[in-house]
Amino acid sequence: MTAELAEAVRRAVGAVTDPELRRPLADLDMLRDITVAQATAHVGIVLTIVGCPAATRIEADVRAAAAAVPGIDAVEVTVGVMTPDERRALTERLRDGRAPRQMPFGPDSLTRVIAVTSGKGGVGKSSLTANLAVALAARGRRVGLIDADVHGFSIPGLLGIAPGTQPTRIDDLMLPPVAHDVKAVSIGMFLRDGESVVAWRGPMLHRTVQQFLTDVFFGDLDVLFIDMPPGTGDIAITLGQLLPHAEVLVVTTPQEAASDVAIRSGLVARQTGQRVIGVVENMSAMTLPDGTALDLFGSGGGQAVADALSQGGDPVPLLASVPLSPRLRTGGDAGVPVVLADPEDPAARAILAVAEAIDRTGRGLSGRRLPVSLR
Ligand SMILES: Nc1ncnc2c1ncn2[C@@H]1O[C@H](COP(=O)(O)OP(=O)(O)OP(=O)(O)O)[C@@H](O)[C@H]1O
Ligand SMILES: [Mg+2]
Structure with missing residues (x-):
C-alpha cells in the first residue's frame, strides 16, 4: 500500500516541470528517494546548481504535487544538488546529441528566425517584437527572443524581466530567463559589471553575437525573434551572415523620412539572403474619443515601404x-x-493580427501575400 502510494507520489512529482528547463523533473533525472510513512511523503529531489534561481518554485511545486496525491497528509522535501557527472549527463541530454558550440539555428533547423x-x-x-513574441507564445508556440540591440537593449524591461537578471548557467549551458512564456536574452545580460559595448568594434560585436547564438540554450523553438538595433550597421550584417535564412519584418512609421531608411534596411537584409516577409507600419493615426483621427506622423509610409520592397522581387505585403x-x-x-x-486595444488588435498571419504562414512561404485583414 505504501509502496503504491510512494509510486503515486513519484508520478505526481515527476510531472512537475522545471520552470527554466521546461521539462518534467522525471525526464531531467531530478528525482531521488521517495518514500511514504504514515501518510507523510518524503521526497528527495536534486537541482542543477547550488542556489538555482528556480529552486523555491520547484520545491513549492513539488510539495503541492505530492500533497495533492490522495492519502498524503504531509510532505517533507529534501533538496540536494547534482554531482558534476549527473550535471554533465543532463546537459548532454538537453543538447539532444548536438555538439557544444554548434549554432542551433542553421538552415537545417526547424526554428523560424524572424528579425x-x-x-x-x-x-x-x-x-512590436516583444508583443509579437508573447502573442505567439500565447498561441502555444515555443518562442525565443534575442535582443540584439547592444547599445539600447530594452527587451528585458518590456517583458518585465527584473534588472540584473542573468541567464542561469549549468556548466557551459546558459538558460535564458522566461517571461510571459518567452525565453528572452539580451546582450545586456552578458556584460560584466561596469562593462559597456558602446565602444566595441565590428569583430568584437561579431564574436559576441555568434557566441550568443551558440551558447544560449533555447531548446526546441518554433520561432526565434531578433530585435535588431537601429541602422544597417555591423550587427545587421553579422546576423545576416550567421542567419541567412532568417525572415525579416520591416517596421516603419507613416513618415516619409522613416520609410527611406526602412527600405534600405530591408534591402540590406535581402542582400544577405534573408527574405522580407512584410512591413508593419507603427504609430499610425489613432482615433480619438470624439471620432477624429490624430495622425501625428502622417500616413502612407508603410505602404510606400511595402511597394518599394516589392519592386524587382517577391511582393512584400503591408501586414x-x-x-x-x-x-x-x-x-x-x-x-x-x-x-x-x-x-x-486597437494597437493590440493590429499586432495580434500580425502574429496570426505569421503563425499561419509557417516557413518556406516567401513572397506569398499574407492574407491579413486590416482593421
Ligand atoms: N504604437 C505606439 N503608440 C504609442 N507609443 C509607442 C508605439 N510604439 C512604440 N511606442 C513608444 O515609443 C518608444 C520607442 O519604442 P521602441 O523602444 O519599441 O522603439 P525601437 O524602434 O525599438 O527603438 P530603438 O531604435 O531605440 O531600439 C517607446 O517609448 C514605446 O513605448
Ligand atoms: Mg529597440
Whole structure:
C-alpha cells in the first residue's frame, strides 16, 4: 500500500516541470528517494546548481504535487544538488546529441528566425517584437527572443524581466530567463559589471553575437525573434551572415523620412539572403474619443515601404498599421505587453493580427501575400 502510494507520489512529482528547463523533473533525472510513512511523503529531489534561481518554485511545486496525491497528509522535501557527472549527463541530454558550440539555428533547423528591423531608431521595433513574441507564445508556440540591440537593449524591461537578471548557467549551458512564456536574452545580460559595448568594434560585436547564438540554450523553438538595433550597421550584417535564412519584418512609421531608411534596411537584409516577409507600419493615426483621427506622423509610409520592397522581387505585403496607443506604451513600461494587458486595444488588435498571419504562414512561404485583414 505504501509502496503504491510512494509510486503515486513519484508520478505526481515527476510531472512537475522545471520552470527554466521546461521539462518534467522525471525526464531531467531530478528525482531521488521517495518514500511514504504514515501518510507523510518524503521526497528527495536534486537541482542543477547550488542556489538555482528556480529552486523555491520547484520545491513549492513539488510539495503541492505530492500533497495533492490522495492519502498524503504531509510532505517533507529534501533538496540536494547534482554531482558534476549527473550535471554533465543532463546537459548532454538537453543538447539532444548536438555538439557544444554548434549554432542551433542553421538552415537545417526547424526554428523560424524572424528579425525585426527598421533602419531608423525609435519607431517601435522593440515594442512590436516583444508583443509579437508573447502573442505567439500565447498561441502555444515555443518562442525565443534575442535582443540584439547592444547599445539600447530594452527587451528585458518590456517583458518585465527584473534588472540584473542573468541567464542561469549549468556548466557551459546558459538558460535564458522566461517571461510571459518567452525565453528572452539580451546582450545586456552578458556584460560584466561596469562593462559597456558602446565602444566595441565590428569583430568584437561579431564574436559576441555568434557566441550568443551558440551558447544560449533555447531548446526546441518554433520561432526565434531578433530585435535588431537601429541602422544597417555591423550587427545587421553579422546576423545576416550567421542567419541567412532568417525572415525579416520591416517596421516603419507613416513618415516619409522613416520609410527611406526602412527600405534600405530591408534591402540590406535581402542582400544577405534573408527574405522580407512584410512591413508593419507603427504609430499610425489613432482615433480619438470624439471620432477624429490624430495622425501625428502622417500616413502612407508603410505602404510606400511595402511597394518599394516589392519592386524587382517577391511582393512584400503591408501586414498592419498599428495605431498610436497610450496602452501600448504603458504596457511596455509595466513589463506586460499590451497584447496581454489589453488585447482589445486597437494597437493590440493590429499586432495580434500580425502574429496570426505569421503563425499561419509557417516557413518556406516567401513572397506569398499574407492574407491579413486590416482593421
Ligand atoms: N504604437 C505606439 N503608440 C504609442 N507609443 C509607442 C508605439 N510604439 C512604440 N511606442 C513608444 O515609443 C518608444 C520607442 O519604442 P521602441 O523602444 O519599441 O522603439 P525601437 O524602434 O525599438 O527603438 P530603438 O531604435 O531605440 O531600439 C517607446 O517609448 C514605446 O513605448
Ligand atoms: Mg529597440
